[in-house]
Amino acid sequence: xxxxxxxxxxxxxxxxxxxxxxxxxxxxxxxxxxxxxxxxxxxxxxxxxxxxxxxxxxxxxxxxxxxxxxxxxxxxxxxxxxxxxxxxxxxx
Numbered sequence: 001x002x003x004x005x006x007x008x009x010x011x012x013x014x015x016x017x018x019x020x021x022x023x024x025x026x027x028x029x030x031x032x033x034x035x036x037x038x039x040x041x042x043x044x045x046x047x048x049x050x051x052x053x054x055x056x057x058x059x060x061x062x063x064x065x066x067x068x069x070x071x072x073x074x075x076x077x078x079x080x081x082x083x084x085x086x087x088x089x090x091x092x
Contacts, residue, residue, distance in 0.1 A: 025065040026075040034078055035060050038085060052089050059088040 039057045042048055063084035068076045 022062075022066050022069045024074065025068050027061065027065060028075070031064070031076050031078060031081060032061070035064070035081055038081070042089070056089045060084050063088045 035057055039052060039060070043051050060081065064076045064080040067080045067083055068074070071080070
């Protein structure tokens with residue numbers, strides 16, 4: 001199979017290591033509280049016509065960890081959560 005020159009191939013071991021590394025990114029309880037307060041605020045806002053799914057906080061949590069990892073940190077900042085809100089929840 002011919003791949004374009006820009007396609008990077010990873011072996012399964014590299015993929016699972018990256019997944020493990022992201023899972024090991026620390027999320028403080030205060031950041032978890034921040035995630036949940038954002039979710040509660042959106043769900044209770046009467047201007048929001050389509051509520052967030054029950055998986056939205058899970059996606060926000062996971063994406064925040066991945067963004068922190070990509071930024072070279074082993075901990076999540078509230079700024080990671082802010083950057084993850086739109087893509088994780090698809091609100092806007």
